[in-house]
Amino acid sequence: MSAAPSWTVASVREALGKKKVSARELASEYYKRIEKRNPELNAYLTLSPEPASRQADRVDAAVARGEALPPLAGVPIAVKDVISTLGVRTTCGSKILETYIPPYDATAVERLERAGAVILGKTNCDEFAMGSSNENSAYASVRNPVAPDRVPGGSSGGSAAAVAAGLAVAALGTDTGGSIRQPGSFCGIPGLMPTYGRVSRYGLVAFASSLDKIGPFTANIADAAAVMGVIAGHDPNDSTSAAVPVENYWEELEKPIKGLRIGVPEDYFGEGLDSEVKEKVQAGIALLERLGCKRIPLQMPHTDYAIAAYYIIATAEASSNLARYDGVRYGLRVPGSTLIEMYRKTRERGFGPEVKRRIMLGTYALSAGYYDAYYLRAQKVRALIARDFSDAFRKVDAIITPTAPTPAFRLGEKSSDPLQMYLADIYTVTGSLAGVPGISVPCGSTKAGLPVGMQIFGPHFRESGVLQIARAFENAGGFAI
Amino acid sequence: MKISREDVLGVAELAHLELSPQEIDTYRGQLDEILTYIDKLKELDVANVEPMAQVLFARSAADGIDVKSHSELREDVLRPCDVADAVLSRSSDAEKPFFRVPKVIER
Numbered sequence: 001m002s003a004a005p006s007w008t009v010a011s012v013r014e015a016l017g018k019k020k021v022s023a024r025e026l027a028s029e030y031y032k033r034i035e036k037r038n039p040e041l042n043a044y045l046t047l048s049p050e051p052a053s054r055q056a057d058r059v060d061a062a063v064a065r066g067e068a069l070p071p072l073a074g075v076p077i078a079v080k081d082v083i084s085t086l087g088v089r090t091t092c093g094s095k096i097l098e099t100y101i102p103p104y105d106a107t108a109v110e111r112l113e114r115a116g117a118v119i120l121g122k123t124n125c126d127e128f129a130m131g132s133s134n135e136n137s138a139y140a141s142v143r144n145p146v147a148p149d150r151v152p153g154g155s156s157g158g159s160a161a162a163v164a165a166g167l168a169v170a171a172l173g174t175d176t177g178g179s180i181r182q183p184g185s186f187c188g189i190p191g192l193m194p195t196y197g198r199v200s201r202y203g204l205v206a207f208a209s210s211l212d213k214i215g216p217f218t219a220n221i222a223d224a225a226a227v228m229g230v231i232a233g234h235d236p237n238d239s240t241s242a243a244v245p246v247e248n249y250w251e252e253l254e255k256p257i258k259g260l261r262i263g264v265p266e267d268y269f270g271e272g273l274d275s276e277v278k279e280k281v282q283a284g285i286a287l288l289e290r291l292g293c294k295r296i297p298l299q300m301p302h303t304d305y306a307i308a309a310y311y312i313i314a315t316a317e318a319s320s321n322l323a324r325y326d327g328v329r330y331g332l333r334v335p336g337s338t339l340i341e342m343y344r345k346t347r348e349r350g351f352g353p354e355v356k357r358r359i360m361l362g363t364y365a366l367s368a369g370y371y372d373a374y375y376l377r378a379q380k381v382r383a384l385i386a387r388d389f390s391d392a393f394r395k396v397d398a399i400i401t402p403t404a405p406t407p408a409f410r411l412g413e414k415s416s417d418p419l420q421m422y423l424a425d426i427y428t429v430t431g432s433l434a435g436v437p438g439i440s441v442p443c444g445s446t447k448a449g450l451p452v453g454m455q456i457f458g459p460h461f462r463e464s465g466v467l468q469i470a471r472a473f474e475n476a477g478g479f480a481i
Numbered sequence: 482m483k484i485s486r487e488d489v490l491g492v493a494e495l496a497h498l499e500l501s502p503q504e505i506d507t508y509r510g511q512l513d514e515i516l517t518y519i520d521k522l523k524e525l526d527v528a529n530v531e532p533m534a535q536v537l538f539a540r541s542a543a544d545g546i547d548v549k550s551h552s553e554l555r556e557d558v559l560r561p562c563d564v565a566d567a568v569l570s571r572s573s574d575a576e577k578p579f580f581r582v583p584k585v586i587e588r
Contacts, residue, residue: 103567196536210535236555242537308519319496326497328580330571339583340497348499356498360489360508361515363496377522379532384525386533419514435536 007169008219009075009226016063016074023056023063023074027118030076034120034167040148042140043161045081047121048088052076055118062116071230073116078168080159081122082129083214084203085109088119092205093127093137093155096325096332096350106203107238108172108214108231115230120168123158127352128322129174129207131155132182132424135415136354143411146188146451150408153183156217160187163217170227171217176208177310178404178428180215181440185403185453188442190470191217192224195460196435197242200235208317209240211310211432221471224439225249228463247464257472258292260465263396267303268427274406280452280481281402284443287478288400288469296396300388303430305381310429311422312365312378318355319362325350357418382433389434393459398469401427403440403453427455437463441470442479454478483516484509 007015007026015021031049038044059074079085082092084102086109091097105113112119126136134142134157142157144150145165152161156173160183163171173180175193184191192215199214206212216227229250234243264285269278289295327333327346334349336342351359365374392399405424414421431438436457443454454473458466473479489509493500500508569575574582 100571103564103571240535240537302525305522305525308522311515312519312522323497328572328582329568333573336583339585342583343497344499347497351498353504356500356504357508357511359496359498360492361512364484364488364492364512364516367492367495374519374522376532377527379534380527380530381522381525383530383533384527386536418511419518422515433536 006166007076009072009169009223012075012169013069013073016059016069019063023059023118024053026074027052027056027076027120030120030167037165037167040143041145041161041165042124042142043158043165043167044078044121045091045093045124045139045158046089048085048119051088052118052120055113059116059118070114070116071226072112075117075169076120077112077117078120078123078159078162078171079109080125080156080171080173082125082174082205082207083109083172084205085119085122088122090122090205091139092129093125093139094350094352094355095138096346097330098332100331102203104203107200107235109203111231112172123156123162123171125158126155127355128205128318129155129176129179130318130354130358132178132421133409133414134158134183135411136352138352141411144187144408147408147449150410150450151186153186153404153408155179156191157183159217160184160189160191163187163219164189169219170223172214172231173217174204175213175215175432176211177314177432178425180217181428181438181453181455182404182425184217184440186408186451188445188451189217189219190221190224190439190441191215192228192439192463192466193431193437194228194232194463195437197240198437198461198463199231200233200238200241202235202237206321208314209321210317211314221441221467221474222253224470225253225467228467232463242461244461247461249464249467252464252468253471255468256292257288257469260293260398260469261296261396262288262293262469263296263298263392263399265298265300265303265392265399265401267300268401272405272426273402276446277402277404277406277452280444280446281400281454283481284454284473284478285400287476287481288473291472291476298392298396298399300392300430302381302384302388303426306385306430306433307422307426309378309381309385310425310433311361312374313382313433315358315362316365316375317362319359319366322355322359354418385430386434389431389436389457397458397465399457401455401457403427403455407446407450407452431457436460437466439466439470441473444481482513484513
């Protein structure tokens with residue numbers, strides 16, 4: 001079983017302020033935990049003790065001088081290995097970047113460090129964030145800390161496992177079709193996907209640029225608000241980052257949710273949903289009603305088309321984005337007698353099976369003669385799915401659904417059937433296509449002790465509202481319902 | 482059947498992927514199954530729907546949010562960008578200011 005994560009952003013802050021612990025001691029405590037648990041869990045791919053110590057020393061010096069501490073001072077944080085870290089290896093879970101060391105920090109990482117966070121290392125993930133089980137990592141499969149014979153979910157499985165096992169206080173993940181929310185659900189911790197454009201993608205290695213988002217995993221909702229407060233905001237280095245003012249995530253956090261309208265789409269509770277998951281999420285919704293929320297049945301008629309639209313759009317964008325791995329400028333190079341042969345051999349050896357499959361699917365969808373039938377049609381269906389959400393948010397303040405149709409499945413259970421793996425993303429890809437914020441919060445466990453996740457969607461740029469409901473749910477004991 | 486062995490080879494060539502005979506067969510079967518599933522998109526009438534390429538553009542009108550990043554371009558000013566050494570050092574074969582690759586032009 002997982003050790004309870006013993007530190008939070010608030011408790012680190014308090015302990016540092018009262019000099020009960022130093023940032024350096026805290027970092028070394030976490031490295032000891034990692035040393036003990038990581039060989040079994042494979043949550044981390046690379047540790048960065050040297051920059052972590054330097055950062056911890058800076059925090060300790062600020063404490064010694066009696067300075068006001070920045071919001072994440074001394075907080076040990078893990079970063080998914082698709083997010084660039086200056087001087088620290090960033091593999092994207094791929095052999096093609098096995099030795100790649102970025103020459104710059106992602107904006108989200110730079111903001112964390114400016115806020116005093118101590119980055120412990122880089123977490124395992126499905127190769128280029130493509131997968132729902134973490135079994136597509138070229139290095140090792142992450143194990144679920146709650147049930148080590150099961151997957152942690154994916155693609156941000158390492159980040160979720162690290163926080164759930166107490167190997168980091170918080171972690172950055174990325175979500176393209178559910179890659180923060182689904183592993184959060186499987187590992188029993190909150191995972192927040194922000195609005196598209198809320199957190200800069202600068203330095204995030206691209207998978208599907210119109211869908212990729214960076215967001216936090218934490219052990220509680222207050223910590224999610226704390227991390228969001230640091231990483232959110234406009235960045236001139238990302239032309240798709242929005243100049244919409246950042247909300248004060250604390251302002252609404254503790255406000256009662258009485259009177260809020262929660263939409264429950266019937267389309268999310270039909271065939272394919274595990275009965276225990278259904279029961280728990282229904283109980284979660286009933287709890288929100290007891291807290292004063294008004295339950296409103298919703299129709300979101302295009303839900304059933306989301307997987308098909310998502311897997312065309314995401315793979316089309318991926319096939320284009322991953323064309324850059326050609327052996328010329330960085331990463332693996334396998335020599336060839338001609339330039340084309342060098343490209344082909346490099347990509348053959350460097351990419352794993354799922355990445356190749358998605359590049360093939362995306363290339364096909366974009367190729368002459370098929371573009372209108374697949375890519376253009378998928379973009380139109382995307383507009384219909386987005387319309388389902390904007391129609392819904394005229395009637396409700398939030399939408400509540402299960403995060404995933406099942407709890408964590410066994411390692412190897414689905415890895416030979418890509419379509420079945422894709423279909424399990426049904427409840428998360430809708431919000432991804434619409435670009436709205438969504439959080440998965442723990443919502444009890446099955447009889448076998450496997451965590452269940454409940455998903456809360458909010459309107460664009462209303463992370464505050466999503467966090468407010470999540471916090472009220474947490475305060476009312478919903479996480480252990 | 483939606484996709485033939487030849488289609489797979491054609492796509493692999495476009496994507497610069499070298500596939501083994503076994504991979505070709507595996508991907509053919511899997512892509513066929515996935516594309517057959519994706520055919521469900523054809524059930525919807527999308528004749529009068531505008532394609533959505535980017536969520537931010539489509540959104541601002543609906544939500545009444547002013548997404549400034551799309552109306553404001555940054556000032557066109559020179560900024561120092563002295564990264565050549567850092568960038569070239571990541572290549573397995575570079576000689577400043579070039580990346581070296583196999584000969585491209587035959588003569």
